[in-house]
Amino acid sequence: MERRRRGRFFFDDYSLEEVPSVERYGLYNLFLTLSASFGAIAVLFAGGVLGGGLNFVDSTIAVLTGGTTVLAIIGALSGAIGAYSGLSTYVGWRFPFGRAGGKILGFALITLTTGIGWFAVESWFFGVVMSEIYPNNPFFSVWAAALWGGALMILSTYIGYRALSFLSYFILPQHVWLVAVGLLLAISLHGGWGAVLTAVPKSHMTLTEAITDTVGLYIAGSLIAPDITRFAKRAKDAVIAWVLHMYVFYPFLILGAVAIVLLTGSVIITEDMLKLGMGVGVLLIIVLGQWIINTVNLYSGSLSFTNAIPIRRDISSIIVGIIGTLLAAYWGYTAGASLAPFESFISLLGSLLPAAGGSVFAEFYIVRRYFDGIKDPYQRFKLEPGKEYSEVNLVGILSFAAGALAGFFVPGIAAINAILVAFFVHIILAYVFKKAHIKYEFGKYVYRGGVVR
Amino acid sequence: MNFYRLSLYFFAIQLVFSIILLGVLPFNSNIYAMYHTLAISLFMLLTAAMGIYFSWKGQGSRIVADAWLVISIVTAYIAINVSPFFNSPMKPLEIALTSIVTVIWIVDLYLAWRMKLPILKL
Numbered sequence: 001m002e003r004r005r006r007g008r009f010f011f012d013d014y015s016l017e018e019v020p021s022v023e024r025y026g027l028y029n030l031f032l033t034l035s036a037s038f039g040a041i042a043v044l045f046a047g048g049v050l051g052g053g054l055n056f057v058d059s060t061i062a063v064l065t066g067g068t069t070v071l072a073i074i075g076a077l078s079g080a081i082g083a084y085s086g087l088s089t090y091v092g093w094r095f096p097f098g099r100a101g102g103k104i105l106g107f108a109l110i111t112l113t114t115g116i117g118w119f120a121v122e123s124w125f126f127g128v129v130m131s132e133i134y135p136n137n138p139f140f141s142v143w144a145a146a147l148w149g150g151a152l153m154i155l156s157t158y159i160g161y162r163a164l165s166f167l168s169y170f171i172l173p174q175h176v177w178l179v180a181v182g183l184l185l186a187i188s189l190h191g192g193w194g195a196v197l198t199a200v201p202k203s204h205m206t207l208t209e210a211i212t213d214t215v216g217l218y219i220a221g222s223l224i225a226p227d228i229t230r231f232a233k234r235a236k237d238a239v240i241a242w243v244l245h246m247y248v249f250y251p252f253l254i255l256g257a258v259a260i261v262l263l264t265g266s267v268i269i270t271e272d273m274l275k276l277g278m279g280v281g282v283l284l285i286i287v288l289g290q291w292i293i294n295t296v297n298l299y300s301g302s303l304s305f306t307n308a309i310p311i312r313r314d315i316s317s318i319i320v321g322i323i324g325t326l327l328a329a330y331w332g333y334t335a336g337a338s339l340a341p342f343e344s345f346i347s348l349l350g351s352l353l354p355a356a357g358g359s360v361f362a363e364f365y366i367v368r369r370y371f372d373g374i375k376d377p378y379q380r381f382k383l384e385p386g387k388e389y390s391e392v393n394l395v396g397i398l399s400f401a402a403g404a405l406a407g408f409f410v411p412g413i414a415a416i417n418a419i420l421v422a423f424f425v426h427i428i429l430a431y432v433f434k435k436a437h438i439k440y441e442f443g444k445y446v447y448r449g450g451v452v453r
Numbered sequence: 454m455n456f457y458r459l460s461l462y463f464f465a466i467q468l469v470f471s472i473i474l475l476g477v478l479p480f481n482s483n484i485y486a487m488y489h490t491l492a493i494s495l496f497m498l499l500t501a502a503m504g505i506y507f508s509w510k511g512q513g514s515r516i517v518a519d520a521w522l523v524i525s526i527v528t529a530y531i532a533i534n535v536s537p538f539f540n541s542p543m544k545p546l547e548i549a550l551t552s553i554v555t556v557i558w559i560v561d562l563y564l565a566w567r568m569k570l571p572i573l574k575l
Binding site for chain 1: 485489518521522524525526528529530532533535536538573574575
């Protein structure tokens with residue numbers, strides 16, 4: 001019995017149920033795994049955008065007071081929910097949106113965007129970089145490298161959180177060291193920190209725009225933090241790990257990239273490192289960086305896919321991964337195909353995610369706590385086998401819609417507007433419906449304990 | 454042999470190597486190579502000191518975490534140090550010492566795994 005149970009769960013990673021306490025990890029593991037999930041290369045490129053419009057001091061203010069602090073708060077709130085409930089982000093969404101609502105939103109906002117879309121884009125990009133480093137080698141042509149790179153990433157995602165842990169232990173410190181040395185060298189050779197502080201950006205950007213960029217870069221990662229933090233032994237570990245990684249790695253990498261751009265006008269740190277003759281280091285940065293970020297992309301994609309269509313998570317990682325890899329290989333084969341329309345589409349879907357986060361926060365921290373009187377946070381998002389739950393939660397759907405509209409139309413930081421509007425609309429609607437004794441949860445299903453075949 | 458005792462010896466070897474690397478710093482011909490070697494020496498010194506404490510106290514999971522960290526950072530150091538940019542007369546010695554450190558910690562992790570210590574669940 002134990003063996004069967006172990007076989008069933010070994011690669012499934014408790015995709016539709018609470019992670020048991022014996023399978024949870026400590027602070028160090030959480031810290032490394034969360035740090036690995038933000039993908040240093042993406043942060044470096046985002047720093048490039050900041051450095052193009054702000055000087056170093058303003059960039060530091062934007063990153064530390066704006067981006068990092070906002071993301072630290074949102075990720076801590078979100079991560080704590082994952083640790084308390086032990087559920088993946090999308091299974092947790094069954095409470096604010098109902099099961100059907102959670103399935104549809106999870107599939108649209110994560111499977112399509114992160115799981116297939118960004119996975120394909122990153123795999124394609126991996127192929128492009130490989131073909132640039134090793135031109136005229138068929139094994140490293142764009143489509144071939146995208147295929148074998150995608151397969152490598154699918155393999156680690158198939159194994160699940162254990163593979164993510166391994167990648168984090170081995171790759172993350174190495175990755176940070178490589179990037180740090182590259183950044184420091186490039187800065188030293190271009191005039192040093194004195195030159196960084198006096199450098200003037202080529203164009204202009206307001207502080208609000210800069211904060212919007214830094215928040216927008218990682219807001220999705222902050223809101224789907226429960227995919228990782230559900231493995232935390234204690235909610236305190238999840239919160240500390242989140243806040244720590246936000247204040248240690250994120251500002252360092254993004255401000256390092258700002259410095260490079262201010263000095264050289266080129267954010268492509270890997271090019272600078274190649275010029276320094278650090279070929280192996282650059283190769284490791286690209287290969288390992290892409291590997292980590294795409295494993296995390298596909299991991300979240302497979303969890304949301306399993307939530308929508310109940311098959312084992314390891315199987316869904318193969319399905320979603322193959323679709324993404326084939327897309328990447330196709331783009332690589334039909335050289336010249338523009339990704340811009342596709343990237344716009346998945347960016348548009350991704351921009352709806354903060355609204356969902358606002359509804360989840362309202363449901364967990366306010367509605368369940370104060371309106372339903374559930375003081376114990378471990379019980380607020382608790383799925384119990386044999387118990388009935390709703391298919392659709394109208395309050396969640398309406399508040400999500402309101403938040404999404406606010407994100408598009410209200411001026412300011414779009415992601416924050418969407419979260420705040422969804423949060424308050426959710427609370428107000430839940431309060432009004434409850435006071436007026438109007439039913440807002442429809443349809444019933446009996447939770448079977450997360451058994452998938 | 455006892456895993457904790459063996460880890461203690463490994464950390465002692467790493468400590469000696471880090472002191473040797475600190476000793477050869479003045480022989481570096483390139484200031485960037487010198488800073489890079491200084492950084493890895495201090496890192497190895499610190500993790501060796503931590504590891505000796507963990508081994509002394511019999512804290513298996515912390516030894517494993519320390520071993521992962523050392524392997525990860527030292528291999529990054531080796532990857533960068535093979536670059537012609539970091540040219541230095543001491544380079545062969547530095548790469549040899551750090552390669553040995555990498556190998557001993559891979560062996561240590563293997564022994565920990567054989568002893569059924571959780572090497573992937575920290």
